[in-house]
Amino acid sequence: DAKTTQPNSMESNEEEPVHLPCNHSTISGTDYIHWYRQLPSQGPEYVIHGLTSNVNNRMASLAIAEDRKSSTLILHRATLRDAAVYYCILRDAPSASGYALNFGKGTSLLVTP
Amino acid sequence: DAGVTQSPTHLIKTRGQQVTLRCSPKSGHDTVSWYQQALGQGPQFIFQYYEEEERQRGNFPDRFSGHQFPNYSSELNVNALLLGDSALYLCASSAGLAGVETQYFGPGTRLLVL
Numbered sequence: 001d002a003k004t005t006q007p008n009s010m011e012s013n014e015e016e017p018v019h020l021p022c023n024h025s026t027i028s029g030t031d032y033i034h035w036y037r038q039l040p041s042q043g044p045e046y047v048i049h050g051l052t053s054n055v056n057n058r059m060a061s062l063a064i065a066e067d068r069k070s071s072t073l074i075l076h077r078a079t080l081r082d083a084a085v086y087y088c089i090l091r092d093a094p095s096a097s098g099y100a101l102n103f104g105k106g107t108s109l110l111v112t113p
Numbered sequence: 114d115a116g117v118t119q120s121p122t123h124l125i126k127t128r129g130q131q132v133t134l135r136c137s138p139k140s141g142h143d144t145v146s147w148y149q150q151a152l153g154q155g156p157q158f159i160f161q162y163y164e165e166e167e168r169q170r171g172n173f174p175d176r177f178s179g180h181q182f183p184n185y186s187s188e189l190n191v192n193a194l195l196l197g198d199s200a201l202y203l204c205a206s207s208a209g210l211a212g213v214e215t216q217y218f219g220p221g222t223r224l225l226v227l
Contacts, residue, residue, distance in 0.1 A: 029198030043203050044156065087155060089141075099169050100146070101216060103155030103203075 004088045009108040012078045020107055021072040022088030026066050032091045035062065035073050036101070039086040044087065044103075046074065081109045115140065117206050117219035125225045126194050134189040134222045138206030144168075145187040146216060148203040156203055162187055175211060191224075199226045 005023040012018040019072055024033070035050040048055055048062045050071075055062040061074040087106040116138045117154050144163045145189050149157035158171035162181035181187045185194075191198055201223050205216040 041220075043205070043221050045218065046215040049215075052156075085155075099144075099161050100158035100171060101148075101156070102158065105155050 003045045004090060006086070006088055006104065008105065009110065011046055011110045011112065012075075014080060014111055015077050015112050017076045018075040018082070018109065018111075019087070020075070020086050020109065021070065022072070023070045024088070025069045027090060028092065029090055031036075033062065033064060033068075033071050033092055034101070035060070036087045036089065036103075038087070039081075039084045047086070048068045052108055054060055059080075078109075078111045080111050080113065084110070117204055117217050119202075119204050119219040119222050121222060123223045123225075125227065127227050128151075128196060130194050130226075131190065131192045132224060133193060134173075134202050134224075136204030136219060137189070138149075138185050138204075139217050139221070142206035142208040142217070143185050144207045145181055145185065146205045146207070147187070147189045148205065148218075149173070150201040150203060150221070159189070168225045192227045196226050199224060202220070207210075216223055 008053040021034040032049050032051050035047040037047050038044040048057050048060050050062045050064055063072045085108050087103050089101055120135045146161040147159040149159055150156040150206045157176055159173050159227050160170040161168045165181045176189045177193045201221040203218050205218045207214045207216045
């Protein structure tokens with residue numbers, strides 16, 4: 001499986017944008033880029049995913065580099081509730097290489113008032 | 114609509130004992146995955162069940178086994194517990210094409226082995 005590299009931790013001020021980077025230099029052409037986050041004392045929750053084009057949803061935006069070797073999760077206006085561990089995960093096309101989510105250690109985001 | 118539910122929330126066992134954890138998937142989901150999360154680490158995939166069969170297994174010993182029932186709920190069994198089995202056990206449910214579908218996680222069962 002292609003691996004991802006994320007910073008261990010990041011810090012942001014409340015109500016400011018946050019850019020969470022992820023490097024995936026060995027990504028294959030059929031790998032989707034998924035982001036999950038895990039709030040304290042909770043199970044992970046889905047945030048967003050994409051293949052080639054940038055994606056937006058109510059939670060965040062995903063910016064994917066043209067060569068797809070890196071991506072950035074963008075929280076447009078961080079709140080205290082966004083403090084969590086953010087995981088960047090690559091998933092291959094259906095049935096190609098299994099069904100597991102391969103979590104790394106993720107980025108621990110601290111949001112300060 | 115209830116999300117993924119897990120029981121019990123907390124459990125304390127001693128080495129050598131056996132434990133059974135339970136999971137009810139989100140309504141409309143037919144696939145259940147189990148993950149183990151040690152303190153300070155990301156979740157690690159144990160196995161996934163679909164149509165009452167184990168579809169994929171991670172790098173876990175045979176002491177870890179599971180079952181899926183016709184109503185799609187699932188159990189995780191761990192035999193001969195070791196101190197290192199102390200962790201948060203997460204259940205996730207999903208539906209649709211594998212590889213792209215979103216997995217919805219429960220709150221987990223925290224197991225402590227003494």
